[in-house]
Amino acid sequence: MSVEVSTLTDVTASAAPTGKTRRSKKWDTETHLGLVRRARRMNRELARAFPHVYCELDFTNPLELAVATILSAQSTDKRVNLTTPALFLKYRTALDYAQADRTEMEELIRPTGFYRNKANSLIRLGQELVARFDGEVPDNIEDLVTLPGVGRKTANVILGNAFDIPGITVDTHFGRLVRRWRWTAEEDPVKVEFAIGELIERKEWTLLSHRVIFHGRRVCHARKPACGVCVLAKDCPSFGLGPTDPETAAALVKGPETEHLLALAGL
Ligand code: SF4
Numbered sequence: 341m342s343v344e345v346s347t348l349t350d351v352t353a354s355a356a357p358t359g360k361t362r363r364s365k366k367w368d369t370e371t372h373l374g375l376v377r378r379a380r381r382m383n384r385e386l387a388r389a390f391p392h393v394y395c396e397l398d399f400t401n402p403l404e405l406a407v408a409t410i411l412s413a414q415s416t417d418k419r420v421n422l423t424t425p426a427l428f429l430k431y432r433t434a435l436d437y438a439q440a441d442r443t444e445m446e447e448l449i450r451p452t453g454f455y456r457n458k459a460n461s462l463i464r465l466g467q468e469l470v471a472r473f474d475g476e477v478p479d480n481i482e483d484l485v486t487l488p489g490v491g492r493k494t495a496n497v498i499l500g501n502a503f504d505i506p507g508i509t510v511d512t513h514f515g516r517l518v519r520r521w522r523w524t525a526e527e528d529p530v531k532v533e534f535a536i537g538e539l540i541e542r543k544e545w546t547l548l549s550h551r552v553i554f555h556g557r558r559v560c561h562a563r564k565p566a567c568g569v570c571v572l573a574k575d576c577p578s579f580g581l582g583p584t585d586p587e588t589a590a591a592l593v594k595g596p597e598t599e600h601l602l603a604l605a606g607l
Contacts, residue, residue: 367522367577379523379539382575386551389559389571389601393550395501397421402477402502403469404428407437409497410461410489415452423451434475437466461489479503492530500546508533508540509549513556520560520578558595566592569605 370378396417399405407427411420427448431437445459452458465488469475477498478484484495496507508514510529518524524535540548559566565582568589573579583589590602 376539378575382572383540383544383548385571386555389604390551390554393547393554398424402498403434405502406477406498407462409494411449411452411458414454420452423449434466434469437462438470464488506542506545508536508545513553516562517552517556517560522577559593564592569593569602571604
């Protein structure tokens with residue numbers, strides 16, 4: 341059981357002991373088939389909540405997405421999107437990255453943080469792509485994860501968004517939410533990826549990843565989730581972790597979909 345679910349138990353225990361017992365029991369006795377059905381139902385609800393999901397990093401080809409994803413580590417997509425136009429203008433091919441002047445590149449990517457390590461990864465990425473893949477970004481996870489700066493998370497982002505090959509992207513939002521929902525208790529991102537892959541249809545993997553990350557950024561926040569206006573409330577074992585009063589919860593919703601999300605909640 342995750343820490344977050346334990347917190348829920350504390351919250352509901354003081355508020356409504358009878359309801360809490362019923363809710364806990366319901367989730368504790370859920371079968372695997374029940375979980376699959378619930379997970380797929382929640383994915384459909386998320387699709388209703390976020391009909392227009394997309395990769396929040398700007399890119400026009402697989403190389404740019406690989407670079408942007410590497411830069412996004414310990415940074416925000418917004419910050420990366422402010423940084424990449426000048427970078428992409430100067431470095432257009434894998435060879436450009438392979439032959440880059442390190443100091444110049446560091447200056448360009450400095451705002452994203454950890455710029456020395458990241459410049460190192462980008463130059464080595466260019467070198468590896470030129471040496472082993474004719475300068476092209478490979479379209480399979482086995483090759484992608486052999487590249488500098490590319491772990492499974494980055495590889496799945498590239499596959500799903502640049503090549504249209506289904507991939508599950510486990511970032512901090514994704515991990516936090518699927519544990520709150522008791523889709524899995526795993527903490528290790530790779531184990532989470534495989535566990536969720538067994539619950540959700542393969543063709544849905546990329547869109548599911550976007551939807552969950554959108555929900556984590558806009559509604560189901562780490563500290564104060566907006567439970568009172570959440571489309572997943574009836575299927576969520578952690579309902580009550582945040583405010584359940586609709587008016588209070590509404591104030592916690594963020595992002596451009598706020599009006600749509602509140603309308604779905606009847607506000
Ligand atoms: S009800 Fe919604 S906002 Fe609250 S914990 Fe569950 S998913 Fe997150």
